Amino acid sequence: MAASVYVCPDCDGYEIQNRKTLLLGSGNVGAKMALLLSGRTSDLTYINHEKQPIDEEKHRLMHRSGIRYIEQAVLEIVEENDGYIKAARLEDGSLLAAERGFIAFGNNHVRSELAAQLGVELHHNxxxxxxxxxxxxxxxxxxxxGDLGVHAEQVTAAMxxxxxxxxxxxKALSSQ
Ligand SMILES: Cc1cc2nc3c(=O)[nH]c(=O)nc-3n(C[C@H](O)[C@H](O)[C@H](O)COP(=O)(O)OP(=O)(O)OC[C@H]3O[C@@H](n4cnc5c(N)ncnc54)[C@H](O)[C@@H]3O)c2cc1C
Structure with a gap:
Protein backbone atom coordinates (compact mmCIF):
# COMPACT_ATOMS: atom_id res chain seq x y z
CA MET A 1 0.00 0.00 0.00
CA ALA A 2 1.23 3.49 -0.84
CA ALA A 3 2.92 5.56 1.88
CA SER A 4 0.20 8.20 1.64
CA VAL A 5 -2.78 5.91 2.33
CA TYR A 6 -3.88 6.19 5.97
CA VAL A 7 -6.17 4.44 8.44
CA CYS A 8 -6.40 6.70 11.49
CA PRO A 9 -8.32 10.00 11.21
CA ASP A 10 -7.09 11.20 14.61
CA CYS A 11 -3.43 10.39 13.83
CA ASP A 12 -3.24 11.26 10.15
CA GLY A 13 -6.27 13.40 9.31
CA TYR A 14 -4.09 16.47 8.79
CA GLU A 15 -2.26 14.64 5.97
CA ILE A 16 -5.29 15.08 3.69
CA GLN A 17 -5.94 18.73 4.53
CA ASN A 18 -7.20 20.38 1.30
CA ARG A 19 -5.86 17.44 -0.75
CA LYS A 20 -7.58 15.40 -3.45
CA THR A 21 -8.40 12.29 -1.43
CA LEU A 22 -9.81 8.85 -2.19
CA LEU A 23 -11.40 6.88 0.63
CA LEU A 24 -11.43 3.14 -0.02
CA GLY A 25 -13.94 1.45 2.24
CA SER A 26 -17.02 -0.61 2.75
CA GLY A 27 -20.66 0.28 3.43
CA ASN A 28 -21.59 2.31 6.49
CA VAL A 29 -18.11 2.07 8.05
CA GLY A 30 -16.66 3.86 5.02
CA ALA A 31 -19.53 6.34 4.90
CA LYS A 32 -18.96 7.26 8.56
CA MET A 33 -15.26 7.80 7.85
CA ALA A 34 -16.06 9.86 4.73
CA LEU A 35 -18.26 12.19 6.78
CA LEU A 36 -15.53 12.51 9.40
CA LEU A 37 -12.86 13.31 6.79
CA SER A 38 -15.02 15.78 4.88
CA GLY A 39 -14.04 18.45 7.41
CA ARG A 40 -10.47 18.13 6.14
CA THR A 41 -10.97 18.39 2.42
CA SER A 42 -13.68 19.42 0.00
CA ASP A 43 -12.20 17.07 -2.63
CA LEU A 44 -13.17 13.67 -1.23
CA THR A 45 -14.39 10.59 -3.10
CA TYR A 46 -15.68 7.56 -1.24
CA ILE A 47 -15.24 4.31 -3.19
CA ASN A 48 -17.45 1.60 -1.70
CA HIS A 49 -15.13 -1.22 -2.77
CA GLU A 50 -17.22 -4.06 -1.32
CA LYS A 51 -20.51 -2.49 -2.47
CA GLN A 52 -22.06 -3.07 0.95
CA PRO A 53 -25.33 -1.19 1.57
CA ILE A 54 -25.31 2.29 3.10
CA ASP A 55 -28.10 3.86 5.19
CA GLU A 56 -30.24 6.42 3.37
CA GLU A 57 -29.40 9.03 6.02
CA LYS A 58 -25.64 8.59 5.43
CA HIS A 59 -26.15 8.91 1.67
CA ARG A 60 -28.04 12.14 2.28
CA LEU A 61 -25.34 13.53 4.59
CA MET A 62 -22.55 12.58 2.16
CA HIS A 63 -24.39 14.29 -0.66
CA ARG A 64 -24.90 17.39 1.48
CA SER A 65 -21.18 17.40 2.41
CA GLY A 66 -20.13 17.30 -1.25
CA ILE A 67 -18.57 13.82 -1.00
CA ARG A 68 -18.48 12.01 -4.35
CA TYR A 69 -19.67 8.39 -4.10
CA ILE A 70 -18.64 5.47 -6.30
CA GLU A 71 -19.67 1.82 -5.99
CA GLN A 72 -16.88 -0.15 -7.67
CA ALA A 73 -14.06 -2.51 -6.74
CA VAL A 74 -10.57 -1.00 -6.71
CA LEU A 75 -8.23 -3.14 -8.81
CA GLU A 76 -4.99 -1.27 -8.19
CA ILE A 77 -3.42 1.64 -6.34
CA VAL A 78 -1.09 3.44 -8.73
CA GLU A 79 1.92 4.97 -6.93
CA GLU A 80 4.45 7.67 -7.77
CA ASN A 81 8.11 6.63 -7.67
CA ASP A 82 8.36 8.03 -4.14
CA GLY A 83 5.62 5.64 -2.97
CA TYR A 84 2.85 8.26 -2.83
CA ILE A 85 -0.59 7.42 -4.20
CA LYS A 86 -1.19 8.83 -7.66
CA ALA A 87 -4.47 7.18 -8.65
CA ALA A 88 -6.80 4.23 -8.14
CA ARG A 89 -7.75 1.93 -11.01
CA LEU A 90 -11.38 0.81 -10.80
CA GLU A 91 -13.03 -2.34 -12.13
CA ASP A 92 -14.51 -0.47 -15.11
CA GLY A 93 -10.94 0.44 -16.16
CA SER A 94 -11.19 4.10 -15.19
CA LEU A 95 -8.36 5.81 -13.33
CA LEU A 96 -9.18 8.21 -10.49
CA ALA A 97 -6.40 10.66 -9.68
CA ALA A 98 -5.52 11.28 -6.03
CA GLU A 99 -2.98 13.01 -3.80
CA ARG A 100 -3.89 11.07 -0.65
CA GLY A 101 -5.83 7.96 0.33
CA PHE A 102 -7.64 6.59 3.37
CA ILE A 103 -9.06 3.16 4.10
CA ALA A 104 -12.09 2.21 6.23
CA PHE A 105 -13.30 -1.39 6.06
CA GLY A 106 -14.05 -2.04 9.76
CA ASN A 107 -14.03 -5.49 11.35
CA ASN A 108 -10.86 -4.87 13.37
CA HIS A 109 -10.40 -7.80 15.70
CA VAL A 110 -10.28 -6.88 19.42
CA ARG A 111 -8.13 -9.48 21.15
CA SER A 112 -10.06 -9.62 24.42
CA GLU A 113 -10.68 -13.38 24.44
CA LEU A 114 -8.22 -14.00 27.30
CA ALA A 115 -9.86 -11.26 29.38
CA ALA A 116 -13.30 -12.77 28.68
CA GLN A 117 -12.04 -16.20 29.80
CA LEU A 118 -11.03 -14.62 33.11
CA GLY A 119 -14.55 -13.23 33.57
CA VAL A 120 -13.65 -9.65 32.71
CA GLU A 121 -16.57 -7.42 31.74
CA LEU A 122 -16.44 -6.33 28.10
CA HIS A 123 -17.96 -3.24 26.49
CA HIS A 124 -20.51 -3.92 23.69
CA ASN A 125 -17.68 -3.50 21.14
CA GLY A 146 -3.94 0.46 25.90
CA ASP A 147 -6.02 -0.35 22.84
CA LEU A 148 -7.74 -3.19 24.67
CA GLY A 149 -9.52 -0.56 26.77
CA VAL A 150 -12.45 1.64 25.80
CA HIS A 151 -10.86 4.77 24.33
CA ALA A 152 -9.42 6.35 21.20
CA GLU A 153 -6.55 4.23 19.91
CA GLN A 154 -3.51 6.43 20.45
CA VAL A 155 0.04 5.63 21.56
CA THR A 156 0.01 8.37 24.20
CA ALA A 157 -3.27 7.12 25.69
CA ALA A 158 -1.95 3.53 25.74
CA MET A 159 1.26 4.63 27.46
CA LYS A 171 0.34 -0.78 45.18
CA ALA A 172 -1.47 -4.14 45.12
CA LEU A 173 1.78 -6.13 45.24
CA SER A 174 3.18 -3.96 48.05
CA SER A 175 0.12 -4.48 50.22
CA GLN A 176 0.31 -8.28 50.01
C1 LIG B 1 -1.71 1.56 10.87
C2 LIG B 1 -1.77 2.20 12.23
C3 LIG B 1 -1.33 3.50 12.37
C4 LIG B 1 -1.36 4.11 13.61
N1 LIG B 1 -0.89 5.38 13.72
C5 LIG B 1 -0.86 5.97 14.93
C6 LIG B 1 -0.30 7.28 15.09
O1 LIG B 1 0.16 7.91 14.15
N2 LIG B 1 -0.32 7.83 16.33
C7 LIG B 1 -0.85 7.18 17.42
O2 LIG B 1 -0.84 7.73 18.52
N3 LIG B 1 -1.36 5.93 17.29
C8 LIG B 1 -1.39 5.31 16.09
N4 LIG B 1 -1.91 4.05 15.96
C9 LIG B 1 -2.47 3.40 17.15
C10 LIG B 1 -1.35 2.81 18.03
O3 LIG B 1 -0.53 1.96 17.24
C11 LIG B 1 -1.96 2.06 19.21
O4 LIG B 1 -2.83 2.92 19.93
C12 LIG B 1 -0.92 1.48 20.15
O5 LIG B 1 0.00 0.66 19.46
C13 LIG B 1 -1.59 0.68 21.26
O6 LIG B 1 -0.63 0.05 22.05
P1 LIG B 1 -1.01 -1.26 22.85
O7 LIG B 1 0.22 -1.66 23.59
O8 LIG B 1 -2.27 -1.05 23.63
O9 LIG B 1 -1.39 -2.35 21.74
P2 LIG B 1 -0.48 -3.02 20.63
O10 LIG B 1 0.59 -2.09 20.17
O11 LIG B 1 -1.46 -3.56 19.63
O12 LIG B 1 0.25 -4.22 21.39
C14 LIG B 1 -0.45 -5.35 21.85
C15 LIG B 1 0.49 -6.54 21.77
O13 LIG B 1 -0.13 -7.65 22.41
C16 LIG B 1 0.07 -8.81 21.60
N5 LIG B 1 -1.02 -9.75 21.93
C17 LIG B 1 -2.33 -9.68 21.60
N6 LIG B 1 -3.01 -10.72 22.11
C18 LIG B 1 -2.10 -11.47 22.79
C19 LIG B 1 -2.22 -12.68 23.56
N7 LIG B 1 -3.37 -13.32 23.74
N8 LIG B 1 -1.08 -13.15 24.10
C20 LIG B 1 0.11 -12.51 23.95
N9 LIG B 1 0.26 -11.35 23.25
C21 LIG B 1 -0.85 -10.84 22.67
C22 LIG B 1 0.03 -8.30 20.18
O14 LIG B 1 0.67 -9.19 19.31
C23 LIG B 1 0.78 -6.97 20.34
O15 LIG B 1 2.18 -7.14 20.19
C24 LIG B 1 -1.88 3.41 14.73
C25 LIG B 1 -2.34 2.09 14.59
C26 LIG B 1 -2.30 1.50 13.34
C27 LIG B 1 -2.78 0.07 13.21
Missing part, protein backbone atom coordinates in the same frame (compact mmCIF):
# COMPACT_ATOMS: atom_id res chain seq x y z
CA UNK A 126 -15.58 -6.23 22.89
CA UNK A 127 -13.15 -3.73 24.46
CA UNK A 128 -12.33 -4.23 28.14
CA UNK A 129 -14.05 -2.14 30.82
CA UNK A 130 -11.77 -0.87 33.57
CA UNK A 131 -11.99 1.31 36.64
CA UNK A 132 -11.06 4.78 35.32
CA UNK A 133 -8.73 5.50 38.25
CA UNK A 134 -6.77 2.26 38.69
CA UNK A 135 -7.30 0.55 35.28
CA UNK A 136 -8.24 -2.63 37.18
CA UNK A 137 -11.03 -4.67 35.61
CA UNK A 138 -14.05 -6.03 37.51
CA UNK A 139 -11.89 -9.12 38.25
CA UNK A 140 -9.60 -8.46 41.19
CA UNK A 141 -5.90 -8.19 40.25
CA UNK A 142 -6.58 -8.17 36.51
CA UNK A 143 -5.70 -4.86 34.85
CA UNK A 144 -6.04 -3.71 31.26
CA UNK A 145 -4.32 -0.88 29.41
CA UNK A 160 -0.67 6.70 30.01
CA UNK A 161 -2.98 3.79 30.79
CA UNK A 162 0.01 1.48 31.16
CA UNK A 163 1.78 3.86 33.56
CA UNK A 164 -1.32 4.23 35.75
CA UNK A 165 -2.01 0.48 35.73
CA UNK A 166 1.63 -0.14 36.75
CA UNK A 167 1.28 2.21 39.75
CA UNK A 168 -1.81 0.35 40.95
CA UNK A 169 -0.29 -3.07 40.29
CA UNK A 170 2.68 -1.98 42.41
Missing amino acids: KHVQVDPRSKMTNVENVWAA GDGAIAAIWIH
